[in-house]
Amino acid sequence: MRGIMIQGTSSDVGKSMICTAFCRIFSDEGFEVAPFKSQNMSNNSYVTILGEEIGRAQGVQAEAARVLATVDMNPILLKPESGMKSQVILFGKKLETMDGMDYRAQFYEKGLKAIDQALANLAQDFTHLVIEGAGSPAEVNLNDREIVNMTVAKRANVPVILVADIERGGVFASIIGTLALIPEKQRVKGLIINKFRGDVQLFEEGIRFLESYTGIPVLGVIPHMDRHEIEQEDSLGVQAVQQISRVEHAIELVVCKHPYMSNFTDIEPFLKEPDITIRWAETVADIGHPDILLLPGTKSTIADLRYWKQQKLGAKLSELYGNTWIVGLCGGFQLFAETLTDPKGYDGTAVENEEGFSLIPSMHVEFQKQKMVRRQRGTVKFEHAEVEVAGYEIHHGKVTASAYPLMHCGDNGEGYFHNRLLGTHLHGFFQDLHCRTAFLAPIRRQKNLPIPSPEVVKDPFDRWAGHVKSHLDWEKVIEIMEADQ
Structure with missing residues (x-):
């Protein structure tokens, strides 16, 4: 060879x-x-x-x-x-x-x-x-x-x-x-x-x-x-995952920069949207009043939850809820729970019962020894479109079933989607152009921005x-x- x-x-x-x-x-x-x-x-x-x-x-x-x-x-x-x-x-x-x-x-x-x-x-x-x-x-x-x-x-x-x-x-x-x-x-x-x-x-x-x-x-x-x-891999590339749109009344996307952030590549697809300004928030004071607040994945959910509690993020989420689109991906989604349990420390921090930000009623996270690693495919119903989405899960936390599942993967519901609050364990969720366009459509309508038609572009490879x-x-x-x- x-x-x-x-x-x-x-x-x-x-x-x-x-x-x-x-x-x-x-x-x-x-x-x-x-x-x-x-x-x-x-x-x-x-x-x-x-x-x-x-x-x-x-x-x-x-x-x-x-x-x-x-x-x-x-x-x-x-x-x-x-x-x-x-x-x-x-x-x-x-x-x-x-x-x-x-x-x-x-x-x-x-x-x-x-x-x-x-x-x-x-x-x-x-x-x-x-x-x-x-x-x-x-x-x-x-x-x-x-x-x-x-x-x-x-x-x-x-x-x-x-x-x-x-x-x-x-x-x-x-x-x-x-x-x-x-x-x-x-x-x-x-x-x-x-x-x-x-x-x-x-x-x-x-x-x-x-x-x-x-x-x-x-x-x-x-x-x-x-x-x-083409996706970058390491946190050294975080500096590249930000942009200032020159479009008037551009969509503002703020990403919470966890101390133990992972899978920041989930944010990269938004770089393809010229009408979006992307910036990072290391403190609650950095957040402001964006159109979208995104909490990405984390390698230590409990540790990052405690960091954001010290920053008083819970009060900020309550202030933004219902007006700003709040998105949680994998560990970021788990932060929305009422409680998180990890007595064996599988997530890195042993805890019997940690209060989450309680954005999703009756949502509980239990961390388990067996990591969930699988590819998933499901259908998401947005305001004016139904989109099939594919991605993958990697997490230790098992989440209770939701009254408002984001999508149905076979007979099972996954994630949460209600009142401008969206959560999912699915990495790669926004990679699909049709999914991203459907998600952004109501925000663009509200800001009187044109809604582009998904087009096939030249293979980046x-x-x-x-x-x-x-x-x-x-x-x-x-x-x-x-x-x-």
Whole structure:
């Protein structure tokens, strides 16, 4: 099995997005390609068709490669919780919760075996892999037991392309410093300069310097692309999930920024709506009187509930109720309950009976050991439209049945929808353009904004892949991948 590994000079240089582009380009060219990341750390997971969790980036990359996502594409997923601990998800299922020191000391050998098993499984179905590294490969304090960068490149026997982000400055030092510190430097066969702004011709001297100094070819300089409309994964991307609309009387959407927020990608679809201003609220004073107040998912519902209680959010919700559209997603939905019970601490904080914000009468949440992980599909009746919606659930909390279910999934009701209060456990609820348009329609009518007709737009994967490929020496990329290591 052949492949190529994308590593970066630091976090958030664009490794995931470059891998996504490579997956789509290789798929377009007829390669049997799959994404792979040995270990991912993210609160934003992706649920496979078998109800297993992997990193959201690898799920998105599988979609770009036009293949079904499997646990072998991301055998180890770490989901941070409160108290410096993380859930360890091994091959899609929760193994245990560990702190960083215990994980480093106890999981190394098990992690290597999982990586080897996953690579062997993928080799049975695919001829090529696009492998994503994590953070920086030059973390000298961690490299003796790392299982995400050069260790993976060596076990998979693939070449490495190093990506650097020029937007944040220091690109020459970051590349040269990384190459000076990493083991297996000889595996680095190409460099990519990402997120460039301005005239690329101004960087030609920089390319000549890098190639002369390092002896490694610069494969391309990728210009920054606004609104690629492909989901980002990490909280580093939160800064991008905000916008100021230039439309007069625009819809104002305020998102509560929980201390332990997760799945912020649920908000990203609203970036596609030019008549919406999106901003974040870390305190009740930041909320104001928006058209929509959205409480996203959380990795520690009780801890975030207590944070917002200190902020007096309950009084603010009572003030807004019935006028502002209040939306709760997964953990944010659970905050609407009268009571939350978690005597065993499955959510991270043991509590016999915690009062919620009581927006939904007779709603109670009981946290259970068995995590609910599944895909769901149901029908939602909005004011002037009935829409079929698909998404996925990932939560420990079991919620009592609602008198006003948002949707019906088979014979069962899910969520809550009444008097401008909407709650659901379904992640990806607003991804569907028809659902989003139907939800926003009454708000647009109230503000005398035009209601757009849902239109089919160009596949964002195709658009992004075309952008990347047009600025790369793609023949050289193929040559590097197919060469013997």
